[in-house]
Amino acid sequence: MNNTSCLRTQYDSCLLPIYAPPQPVLVRGQGSRVWDENDKEYVDFGGGIAVLSLGHAPPILTAAISEQAGRLLHTSNLHVNDAAVHLAQKLVEETFAARSFLCNSGAEANEAAIKLARHHGCSIQSEKYHVLAFENSFHGRVGMAMAATGQQKIRNGFGPLTPGMRFAPFNDLAATAAMMDDDVCGIIVEPVQGEGGVVPAANGFLAGLRDLADRHKALLIFDEIQSGAGRTGHLYNYMETHVTPDVLTTAKGLGGGFPVAAMLVSEAAAAGFPVGAHGSTYGGNPLAARAALAVLGEILKDDFLEGVKKRENLFCDKLEELNNEFNCFSDIRHKGCLIGIDMAEGWTVKTVVATALDEGLIVITAGQNTLRLAPALNISVEDIDAGFARLRRALQILRI
Numbered sequence: 001m002n003n004t005s006c007l008r009t010q011y012d013s014c015l016l017p018i019y020a021p022p023q024p025v026l027v028r029g030q031g032s033r034v035w036d037e038n039d040k041e042y043v044d045f046g047g048g049i050a051v052l053s054l055g056h057a058p059p060i061l062t063a064a065i066s067e068q069a070g071r072l073l074h075t076s077n078l079h080v081n082d083a084a085v086h087l088a089q090k091l092v093e094e095t096f097a098a099r100s101f102l103c104n105s106g107a108e109a110n111e112a113a114i115k116l117a118r119h120h121g122c123s124i125q126s127e128k129y130h131v132l133a134f135e136n137s138f139h140g141r142v143g144m145a146m147a148a149t150g151q152q153k154i155r156n157g158f159g160p161l162t163p164g165m166r167f168a169p170f171n172d173l174a175a176t177a178a179m180m181d182d183d184v185c186g187i188i189v190e191p192v193q194g195e196g197g198v199v200p201a202a203n204g205f206l207a208g209l210r211d212l213a214d215r216h217k218a219l220l221i222f223d224e225i226q227s228g229a230g231r232t233g234h235l236y237n238y239m240e241t242h243v244t245p246d247v248l249t250t251a252k253g254l255g256g257g258f259p260v261a262a263m264l265v266s267e268a269a270a271a272g273f274p275v276g277a278h279g280s281t282y283g284g285n286p287l288a289a290r291a292a293l294a295v296l297g298e299i300l301k302d303d304f305l306e307g308v309k310k311r312e313n314l315f316c317d318k319l320e321e322l323n324n325e326f327n328c329f330s331d332i333r334h335k336g337c338l339i340g341i342d343m344a345e346g347w348t349v350k351t352v353v354a355t356a357l358d359e360g361l362i363v364i365t366a367g368q369n370t371l372r373l374a375p376a377l378n379i380s381v382e383d384i385d386a387g388f389a390r391l392r393r394a395l396q397i398l399r400i
């Protein structure tokens with residue numbers, strides 16, 4: 001029996017059916033190429049949803065993980081481990097933050113951020129626990145992060161969610177100001193909405209939120225889980241906007257494929273969050289911390305972030321070429337190597353994704369009818385060319 005069908009059948013029978021992946025079962029990767037168990041090769045423009053900052057199996061990351069695995073795998077937070085301290089120190093050195101909380105996933109980092117904001121608000125007055133979030137946002141699939149996600153399809157069907165969440169229209173400062181009050185403890189916003197379709201904050205929007213947060217003594221939380229760790233051509237996107245948050249959450253690309261996340265906090269925002277207020281068994285795990293340190297070490301090398309912007313330009317030029325030939329895109333939005341492409345009328349993103357996969361290219365979706373590209377930040381020109389040749393073939397097959 002064909003091994004692929006066997007494993008894929010087992011997937012369908014033994015995993016909770018919460019995803020609907022295509023047929024290939026991926027078994028190995030190298031750089032921006034990945035292979036399934038029939039040895040079919042794919043160019044990866046999806047990057048594991050903006051996670052594989054350095055591509056598949058980057059030697060620097062695998063070496064760091066292997067070395068650490070043989071030295072110290074876990075301690076818990078009952079004791080201090082060296083790798084966690086080095087990572088926290090690095091994050092503090094490179095950003096606005098004075099302190100960081102290390103954890104495992106994006107949702108967990110946002111959970112911590114909302115908890116911190118509510119603790120901050122409730123210490124001012126008991127009703128100051130409301131969180132202002134945005135329509136079309138995505139902050140995670142559990143607890144308060146899910147409750148703060150501005151998409152009904154993510155929130156519905158689970159009974160009452162955490163109360164106190166308000167949703168303002170993204171990029172509409174006047175409407176946001178109208179919903180802001182002294183009972184709000186925090187504003188949570190993605191500087192670039194990722195799942196919502198790769199929509200960057202409009203000029204002045206984040207500065208306006210900064211001002212609103214200050215006027216109402218609320219914390220400004222930037223969710224940079226997708227836009228962070230070099231993805232937009234800056235270590236964090238707030239650095240481009242020149243608006244500094246009180247709290248920033250980071251995950252995905254931070255570990256380059258290893259599950260690790262962090263909440264970064266200014267000294268003022270950290271004040272008053274006492275011993276016992278929060279925790280996580282695996283938070284600050286040495287293996288995860290070493291992985292993140294290896295990734296940051298690469299991203300912070302001279303010219304790396306410049307390289308992300310060069311790749312952004314290359315991707316955009318090639319997308320324009322395809323659009324000239326096929327008239328298939330109605331809008332292209334981009335911040336570094338995070339690119340959202342609205343399909344033109346008559347084109348369906350799902351069929352583009354499926355046909356591209358048949359042709360040996362992994363691309364992903366976002367928003368309504370948006371194609372999303374989030375490749376490795378160090379993807380080679382050769383792999384970009386190969387991926388676009390495959391995307392072109394897919395569009396040719398689907399030409400209308």
Ligand SMILES: Cc1ncc(COP(=O)(O)O)c(C=O)c1O
Pocket residue numbers: 105106107108110138139140141190194195223224225226227251252
């Ligand atoms: C902006 C943003 N926040 C939070 C999350 C949740 O991260 P995780 O899936 O690691 O919990 C995601 C994941 O896509 C995200 O893009």
